[in-house]
Amino acid sequence: MKSDTMSQDKAKLLEELRAEIGDxxxxxxxxxxxxxxxxxxxxxxxxxxxxxxxxxxxxLQSRPFxxxxxxxxxxxxxxxxxxxxxxxxxxxxVKCRPTVDMAFVRDRPPDEExxxxxxxxxxxxxxxxxxxxxxxxxxxxxxxxxGLKDGITKAHGRWFLYEGIPVLPTxxxxxxxxxxxxASPLKKDVWEDIKKVLARLAGExxxxxxxxxxxxxxIESPEEKKDDEYIPTLF
Ligand code: URA
Numbered sequence: 258m259k260s261d262t263m264s265q266d267k268a269k270l271l272e273e274l275r276a277e278i279g280d281x282x283x284x285x286x287x288x289x290x291x292x293x294x295x296x297x298x299x300x301x302x303x304x305x306x307x308x309x310x311x312x313x314x315x316x317l318q319s320r321p322f323x324x325x326x327x328x329x330x331x332x333x334x335x336x337x338x339x340x341x342x343x344x345x346x347x348x349x350x351v352k353c354r355p356t357v358d359m360a361f362v363r364d365r366p367p368d369e370e371x372x373x374x375x376x377x378x379x380x381x382x383x384x385x386x387x388x389x390x391x392x393x394x395x396x397x398x399x400x401x402x403x404g405l406k407d408g409i410t411k412a413h414g415r416w417f418l419y420e421g422i423p424v425l426p427t428x429x430x431x432x433x434x435x436x437x438x439x440a441s442p443l444k445k446d447v448w449e450d451i452k453k454v455l456a457r458l459a460g461e462x463x464x465x466x467x468x469x470x471x472x473x474x475x476i477e478s479p480e481e482k483k484d485d486e487y488i489p490t491l492f
Contacts, residue, residue: 267300270385274378278352284374286353289361292319296348296382303458305346305388306330307379308429309397312364316354321347322430329430330394337451348382350401351375366397376401383422389461390454391422395429414450416457425454
């Protein structure tokens, strides 16, 4: 059990980090945003989920993953993992909404300049929280943390290390929604990936990871997929 004092320290450090970001003007996204979306959750979280950047709903509410993709992510956490959303930590690579042509209509992944301007804050959040497991959602966060050449189709469900923390990439909830939603085979892939996270959390005292270079694959899952296995209804 982590102590209350430690939790307060982390909460304070996160507050200080938010203050450091201030009314940020470090990149062009500041010109169109409504709100900065810092991230939210338990400073003592064992699991941290990382997306790419806020969308419309997130920009309006100043909270990560509260739109359609957020409803799916919340279902994965609460129905699938049987955890409370407030017990995990959720953040993004960039803290302001990136849109196509800066028109503030259609979302897009953050570009290099935006990622370079903002990504350091995510790294500081991770350094403060030091979760037991990080789940990267989609390509931008996976590439940002791990510097992989492989895309998410190859990388999902494999274990990597970031600064000694096990990282498991999976598909972004928006990608699942865009590719068939409830009927999508990706839903099953995501659930298989999430089961690996649960297995690691359950057995982590026993399963020490070898200390290897950042980004190197450290574990391939030994689990076999069972086609007829029950998949919780996530959305
Ligand atoms: N997509 C993301 O990557 N992050 C959010 O917060 C919402 C949607």
